Amino acid sequence: MRVVVFLWLVIVSTSVFSKEYIVEIYKMKFSPAEITIKEGDTVIWKNVEKRQYHSVWFKQLQKEEPDYFFPDESYQHSFEKLGDFPYECGPHPRMKGKVIVTI
Secondary structure: OHHHHHHHHHHHHHHHHOOEEEEEEEOOEEEOOEEEEEOOOEEEEEEOOOOOOEOOEOOOOOOOOOOOEOOOOEEEEEOOOOEEEEEEEOOEEEEEEEEEEEO
């Protein structure tokens, strides 16, 4: 019983303390281009362009490019592992960013 209660507390405390961070996409750039977050946090990329579509492609995690998202749409990803996670925009590979996940 104690183990179940302990696991429940860990799950609840993790979700209570996790945060969301916003990265805006504007003028063909990720802003901020590099962001440091904690394990369990979520990053939300918001496309605030007027006409351009984008993607957020973590090539080390995903073999295929994810779907594009258009102006006023967003994409989000929660990070459950520590490390550095570089990414790029599939249709615009010069657009690069990095998520750094720490303890």
